[in-house]
Amino acid sequence: MGSCAAHAAASRGARALLLERFDLLHHLGSSHGESRIIRDAYAKARCLPMVRLARRLWSDAEAESGYRVLTPAPHLSFGPRDDASLVRAVENAGAEEVDLAQMWGGAIRIPDGWLTAVSEHGGGVLNANKAMAMFQALAVKMGTVVRDNSEVVSIEKGPEGGVVVKTSGGEEFRRAKCVVTVGAWASKLLKSVAGVELPIQPLHTLTVYWRIKPGREQSLTAKAGFPTFSSTGEPPVYGIPSLEIPGLIKISCDGGPPCDPTAVTGSPVTAGDSEITERVARWIEEAMPGHVEAAGGPVIRQSCMCCMTPDSDFVIDFLGGEFGEDVVVGVGFSGHGFKMAPAVGRFLAEMAIDGKSNTAAEAGVELGHYRISRFDGNPMGNAAKDY
Numbered sequence: 001m002g003s004c005a006a007h008a009a010a011s012r013g014a015r016a017l018l019l020e021r022f023d024l025l026h027h028l029g030s031s032h033g034e035s036r037i038i039r040d041a042y043a044k045a046r047c048l049p050m051v052r053l054a055r056r057l058w059s060d061a062e063a064e065s066g067y068r069v070l071t072p073a074p075h076l077s078f079g080p081r082d083d084a085s086l087v088r089a090v091e092n093a094g095a096e097e098v099d100l101a102q103m104w105g106g107a108i109r110i111p112d113g114w115l116t117a118v119s120e121h122g123g124g125v126l127n128a129n130k131a132m133a134m135f136q137a138l139a140v141k142m143g144t145v146v147r148d149n150s151e152v153v154s155i156e157k158g159p160e161g162g163v164v165v166k167t168s169g170g171e172e173f174r175r176a177k178c179v180v181t182v183g184a185w186a187s188k189l190l191k192s193v194a195g196v197e198l199p200i201q202p203l204h205t206l207t208v209y210w211r212i213k214p215g216r217e218q219s220l221t222a223k224a225g226f227p228t229f230s231s232t233g234e235p236p237v238y239g240i241p242s243l244e245i246p247g248l249i250k251i252s253c254d255g256g257p258p259c260d261p262t263a264v265t266g267s268p269v270t271a272g273d274s275e276i277t278e279r280v281a282r283w284i285e286e287a288m289p290g291h292v293e294a295a296g297g298p299v300i301r302q303s304c305m306c307c308m309t310p311d312s313d314f315v316i317d318f319l320g321g322e323f324g325e326d327v328v329v330g331v332g333f334s335g336h337g338f339k340m341a342p343a344v345g346r347f348l349a350e351m352a353i354d355g356k357s358n359t360a361a362e363a364g365v366e367l368g369h370y371r372i373s374r375f376d377g378n379p380m381g382n383a384a385k386d387y
């Protein structure tokens with residue numbers, strides 16, 4: 001989100017500075033890895049204008065940079081037929097009901113009576129690492145200064161207006177505006193900066209790759225038309241066609257235990273991970289037994305963090321208080337923000353520069369849904385995935 005916001009700000013002619021506490025493209029936050037799904041299948045119709053805008057901006061950035069980061073793929077949604085959010089997501093995406101036995105050589109089997117629907121348009125796989133590198137390169141090309149290994153420890157009001165940002169290395173930067181996109185570290189930083197308590201719960205999640213059975217490797221590739229997929233049933237699995245690592249397919253499970261980002265070590269395996277991999281392995285044995293090898297366990301495991309808000313909606317707002325509109329916050333992307341990043345970055349930059357986002361208004365994105373004030377008097381609640 002920060003890389004996209006820096007690019008958007010610099011594209012408007014702002015003198016942008018991007019500060020990152022770790023190395024650029026590190027693996028300790030929420031955005032690393034080779035793949036993320038972009039799809040229209042959203043139960044909350046208000047998410048659709050943002051996805052559609054983001055898709056256009058992904059394409060613009062690809063054209064501007066010459067990078068290819070989005071591989072088109074259909075999206076398959078499935079789950080119990082009486083799941084109202086699945087039905088809404090399928091309707092909103094204009095997805096068509098299909099007989100899975102007739103699709104992709106019968107590679108996926110699901111319980112009788114479940115709803116299965118495919119949306120053919122606008123979906124795909126984003127190469128996350130490459131996408132971040134693309135926006136960082138574009139931001140630098142537009143004049144952004146990038147400093148990694150620069151942890152922001154305080155944001156204060158400047159004596160003559162604007163903000164003063166200090167890093168743990170003792171550096172001090174004076175700027176007119178500041179955009180805060182610190183992912184899982186948001187609650188702690190914003191509490192110390194402004195006393196604002198945001199109900200954002202980081203979860204430790206696991207991404208796992210499985211070996212495709214010999215002879216089936218080609219049939220599960222994006223090139224062969226195999227879809228991204230997600231289930232609203234139990235377990236809540238999702239999958240991405242074989243793409244980045246030939247012979248392997250990413251099939252994983254949403255959710256994970258709460259975690260403390262200050263204690264994150266980047267360790268690929270932590271307590272609770274074996275429970276996730278066993279759930280996914282059992283699903284593979286029932287749903288894709290002829291195509292994916294589950295018996296030996298996953299071949300690759302990667303840790304990641306999802307930053308859940310109680311309603312799974314993002315936080316895109318001015319910090320307010322003594323900072324008024326000088327500090328803009330973009331956090332709490334609740335496990336579904338990557339696809340939206342170019343749109344979110346544009347909103348944040350416009351809010352910082354213009355005090356409002358014309359792009360959001362023109363695209364029909366109602367930023368009122370993403371205000372901090374919706375949490376007023378709201379306890380943490382159960383951070384649930386519902387979008």
Ligand SMILES: Cc1cc2nc3c(=O)[nH]c(=O)nc-3n(C[C@H](O)[C@H](O)[C@H](O)COP(=O)(O)OP(=O)(O)OC[C@H]3O[C@@H](n4cnc5c(N)ncnc54)[C@H](O)[C@@H]3O)c2cc1C
Pocket residue numbers: 001002019020021022028029030031032035036037038150151152153181182183184185189205206207304305306330331332333334335336337338339340
């Ligand atoms: C396993 C997994 C699968 C996912 N799948 C999808 C998907 O298929 N589709 C989708 O759309 N989304 C998906 N998501 C969600 C998506 O990846 C996230 O919503 C998105 O990456 C969040 O980006 P971010 O910029 O908010 O956080 P981050 O990428 O974590 O960025 C925050 C940055 O701020 C830096 N930082 C923190 N504190 C400071 C400080 N004090 N000073 C300076 N820098 C600081 C951090 O080091 C970090 O680099 C998935 C997430 C996970 C974990």
